[in-house]
Amino acid sequence: AGAGSGFPGSGNGDPALAAARAQLEARGLHVRESTEAVPHGRSTVRLRAEWPELASGPTARRELDDRARTLLERAVAVRRGQPPTGRCPAARSKLGRYGQGDDAHIGDGGVAVQLLGGDAQLVPQGPWGKFVGARRDCDFGRCFDSLRAACQLSGPLRVLWYARPPAGAPSNARAGAATGVAELQCSNAQCEWARLGIGAGLVQLVTAPEDACVFVATDAVLRKIDDSKCIGSRPCTRRFDSALAHWGAAGAAGRNHLLLQPQCAWRCDLSGENPSLGQSGQAMIASSSTWRGLFRTGFDLMPAMPWTGPMGELTASAPQEGWWGDEGGTELGALRERPLLLNFRGGLTGPNRWTFARVLASEFSHEPSAGVFMSLMDHNRGVCGSRKAANWTADAIGAGAQEAVLQALAGGYAEVLTNSTFGFAPGGSGPSSFRFIEVLAAGAIPLVPDDLILPWSGSVYRPLDWDACVVRASRSELHALGALVRAVAPEGSQKLRNRRSACGRIWDELSVSRPSSRHTQNDASQRNSPRGKKPLQNKNPATAFKSPPALSPDEARTMAAAGYECAAAGRIWLELSTRIAGALGGSGGSSTIAPGARRASSNAAGAARASERHALELAGTAACRQRLFLERRRPVLS
Numbered sequence: 051a052g053a054g055s056g057f058p059g060s061g062n063g064d065p066a067l068a069a070a071r072a073q074l075e076a077r078g079l080h081v082r083e084s085t086e087a088v089p090h091g092r093s094t095v096r097l098r099a100e101w102p103e104l105a106s107g108p109t110a111r112r113e114l115d116d117r118a119r120t121l122l123e124r125a126v127a128v129r130r131g132q133p134p135t136g137r138c139p140a141a142r143s144k145l146g147r148y149g150q151g152d153d154a155h156i157g158d159g160g161v162a163v164q165l166l167g168g169d170a171q172l173v174p175q176g177p178w179g180k181f182v183g184a185r186r187d188c189d190f191g192r193c194f195d196s197l198r199a200a201c202q203l204s205g206p207l208r209v210l211w212y213a214r215p216p217a218g219a220p221s222n223a224r225a226g227a228a229t230g231v232a233e234l235q236c237s238n239a240q241c242e243w244a245r246l247g248i249g250a251g252l253v254q255l256v257t258a259p260e261d262a263c264v265f266v267a268t269d270a271v272l273r274k275i276d277d278s279k280c281i282g283s284r285p286c287t288r289r290f291d292s293a294l295a296h297w298g299a300a301g302a303a304g305r306n307h308l309l310l311q312p313q314c315a316w317r318c319d320l321s322g323e324n325p326s327l328g329q330s331g332q333a334m335i336a337s338s339s340t341w342r343g344l345f346r347t348g349f350d351l352m353p354a355m356p357w358t359g360p361m362g363e364l365t366a367s368a369p370q371e372g373w374w375g376d377e378g379g380t381e382l383g384a385l386r387e388r389p390l391l392l393n394f395r396g397g398l399t400g401p402n403r404w405t406f407a408r409v410l411a412s413e414f415s416h417e418p419s420a421g422v423f424m425s426l427m428d429h430n431r432g433v434c435g436s437r438k439a440a441n442w443t444a445d446a447i448g449a450g451a452q453e454a455v456l457q458a459l460a461g462g463y464a465e466v467l468t469n470s471t472f473g474f475a476p477g478g479s480g481p482s483s484f485r486f487i488e489v490l491a492a493g494a495i496p497l498v499p500d501d502l503i504l505p506w507s508g509s510v511y512r513p514l515d516w517d518a519c520v521v522r523a524s525r526s527e528l529h530a531l532g533a534l535v536r537a538v539a540p541e542g543s544q545k546l547r548n549r550r551s552a553c554g555r556i557w558d559e560l561s562v563s564r565p566s567s568r569h570t571q572n573d574a575s576q577r578n579s580p581r582g583k584k585p586l587q588n589k590n591p592a593t594a595f596k597s598p599p600a601l602s603p604d605e606a607r608t609m610a611a612a613g614y615e616c617a618a619a620g621r622i623w624l625e626l627s628t629r630i631a632g633a634l635g636g637s638g639g640s641s642t643i644a645p646g647a648r649r650a651s652s653n654a655a656g657a658a659r660a661s662e663r664h665a666l667e668l669a670g671t672a673a674c675r676q677r678l679f680l681e682r683r684r685p686v687l688s
Contacts, residue, residue, distance in 0.1 A: 067097060070163045070170035070187040074099040077342055078108070078500075079160065098175070099343060100160030107500040107524035112517070113538045113545070125533040126526050134413035161343040163187070172344055174322065178402075182322035182341075185330055188349050193332035195300050196633035201263035206254040207627055210262035212271045212294055224295040225271040227257040235270035238318060239356030239615075240338060241310045246619035253623055259299040264626060265307045267294055269314035272327060287315045289328035297331075304331025308351075308626070311337055319480035336622065339482040342501050347508035351625060354505035354560060355484050357614050361491045362607035363464045373468060373493025374554035389454040391421035392497065392535055393466050394474035395442075396485070398426055404477030407499045410528040411474055418442070418449035422532040423459070423466075424474065467492035471546075472521065472535050477502055490557050495539070495549055497521045497531060505560070506621060511628035514559060518552035561614040 071081050079099040104111075105123050114122065159176025170187040173179065186193070195201070200208040213228035214235050228234050231249070236242045244266065247253045256262050271294070272287050290304065291297050300306035312327060312335065313320040321341040323330060336351035345352065364373070392415075396408055408426060416424045423442045442459045458469035467473055473489030474497045481502055489496045498504070500522040506514055527534045539546040 064165065064170075066165065066168060066170040066187065067163060069189075070172070071097055071099075073187060073189070073346065074161075074163070074343070077345070077347060078102070079343060084162070096165075097163040098160060099163065101342065101501050103526070104524050105526050107522045107527050107534070109517075109520075109522045109538050110524075110527070110534065118537060122527075122530075122533055122537045126530045129414055129530040129533075130526065132414075135416055136413075172346075174341075174344065178321075181324065182320060182344070183325040183327060183330065185322070185335070185344050185346065186332060188332055188334075188346055190349055190629050190633060193302075193305060193349065194334070194629070194633070195306055196630045198263055198300065198306065200256070200261055201630050202634060203263075206252055207623055207630075208256050208261055208263045209248075209253045209266055210256050210259060210264075210296065211266045212268070212296075214271045214273075221274070222292070225267070225293055226295045227259075228255065229257055230255070234268075236268060237270055238311050238314050240336065240353045240618075240622075241268045241270075243353065243615055243619040244310055244336075244622050246616060247623040250616065250619060252620060252627075259296040262296075262299075263306065263630070265294075265296055265299065266310060267307060267312070267333075268310045269312055272312060272315040287324065287326050289326075290330060290333070291328055302332050303329065304333030307331075307333035309333050309335050313337060313339065319478075319482070321480050338505075339480040340503060341481050342503055345503050345507075348510070348629075350508075351622065352503050352505055352507050353622065354614075354618055355482060355487050357611045358484050358488060360464055360467075360488050361614075362611060364468065364488070364491045365610035366603035366606050367464065367468070368493075368606075373491070374550070374557055375493075387454075388469050388471045388494075389421065389452070389458045390423060390466065390470040391541075392423070392472040392474060392531060393470045394424045394476070395463070395466070396426060396476075396478070402479070403501070404479075404481060404499065407476040407525070407528055408478075410525070411476065411531055414529040415531040416445075417532045418445040418451065420532045420536075421451075421455065424531070464492065467494055470494050471541070472497050474498075474531065475502075487560075490553060491561070493554075495519065495521065495535075495553055497523060497535060499528070500524050506625075509621070509625050510632060511621065511625040512559060514556050515552055516556070519549060519556055520553075521549075560617055561610065 074081050074097075078101070080102040081097050081099045084096045084098050105126070106114075106119055110119055110122055159174070159179065162173045162175055164171050164173055164184075171184045172187055173184040174182045190196075211228045211234055212225040213233040214225060215223040231245065234245050234248075236245055248255060259265075267290075272290070274286050274288055290309075294307075297303055297307070298305075309323075309330065311318065312323045312330070315327065316324040319339055321339060322337075322344050323335070334350055335346075336353055338353050338355050340350065340352065394408070394411060398405065398408070412424045412426045415422060423445070425442065443456060446455050446459055458466060461469070467489060470492075471494060473485070473492065473494040475483040475486035475489050476499055477483045483498070483502070486496050486498065486502075486504070496519070498520055502522075504514075504516045504520065507516065521535055521538055523531060523534055539549050
């Protein structure tokens, strides 16, 4: 539906609704028109957007021809017609009760688009919606003022970072500007990454609002000043407009603000911000746990999940060339046969869409004879019959598996991952997954439900080609995941090699701490160089700092973690710089913030910032990694 389309009750159509509809449809949601009554006897045009439940997921629809897709859908239908394995009574109970209770619909029900003061608001639907606040439909051109004087300055990005009022301050005291790094409070890894960008020279802190291009607020400044009185699960938060002193400094509520993991002010695994925080206005949200219906592509940020213990274990046990090999996956790391096709071993979590994906996969896709091992366990009470996962070894013996399969299953979590071609990462208590990054770290191809948003989706700075790497499954295909991966990437095929190569390039971008030859000047990720500039050659910021030889396992874990965190720190700030450069250079979309004449110097400012961006990414990311490694290496060595 274009801007000129007519909606019931809207006359010639509302541009805000048309823009919201286009954004939602671009994210794969099905949008329908709806005119519904609202309080005080008024009515307003609304749209409803829901995630479509299709027979085939996006990977199958894109990769398979009609005949192959029909065969896959038949295989899925056959498995759906069979009873579940029954290995976990609690899982079968969840299958029967799905959709019941206040929060059983988390992730389902979609969003409604409602007009409020001329703006389109994305309002979560279903019982779970009462726990998640609405977001204004925004894009970078409409909701960020790149023409602020501070945004056109050369050098690091000027940032005003809010500091929590000191203890003993009045209850209505508002958060003001931090004067130094010591005042920046963080309670989660994503915030720590953003703070690393200051020491790496990517960001310059300012204290006056007129000197700031971006305003940063963390969950720490959104909590009540005296939070000792907060009890139970009741939100202990203050509204954005009452907590942040410069909430409207850029001309509108929340404009040019970046909210880092704001849901952590209540619960980090929420799919959005709690309504107790109030309207987020025109602020960008940086969160690793956001449902697709609320994520505003090209405006919000989707950082990766934090570094985990298993990732360190995988790094320490990796061969010299890494689990992904070199040269786009043509060396040992890619060609080594992996005896397991697909695995998932996880626990029962809260009743939501993503737990349902776990239940379906474990109860229907477990296929030991084909190297597909899926099971659930209950970490608390052992309602699956044991506190341990199902006995995969016994299943493999019963299926007549070869010795290599039995040896792979005898290992721990990390060994199973590194011996699997694919790893299922369905999400858990929310639409995010630690397992997703761990699967990548193990050199396995992630398989995910089709509604998950993947790290750094929608980025314009060195965009990641997730479609070439991951396999996305529809809810129907969760019944036969083995059939899905065999169809889209058959064992030994060029399709499988291409998918592994794409995953390897992404892993290099996200984390790797060794020199890589994957990135050449013809690589798509190098094509964002400024006009007139020669593309960078083999200067990927994720590999700019070369690790010293002969690292011990502990040092290897330390080095890899530092590389992962610094690459994430760089991505947060360089993504914003790239968007600003695009807007100033005229390629960032139209701006409704300063109608009329755009500054004559904006194109030059955009080009200058684009050029500086490349210098900052090389120097800043490498400096960050080296500093973190040396700081963390001392206790390791001592």
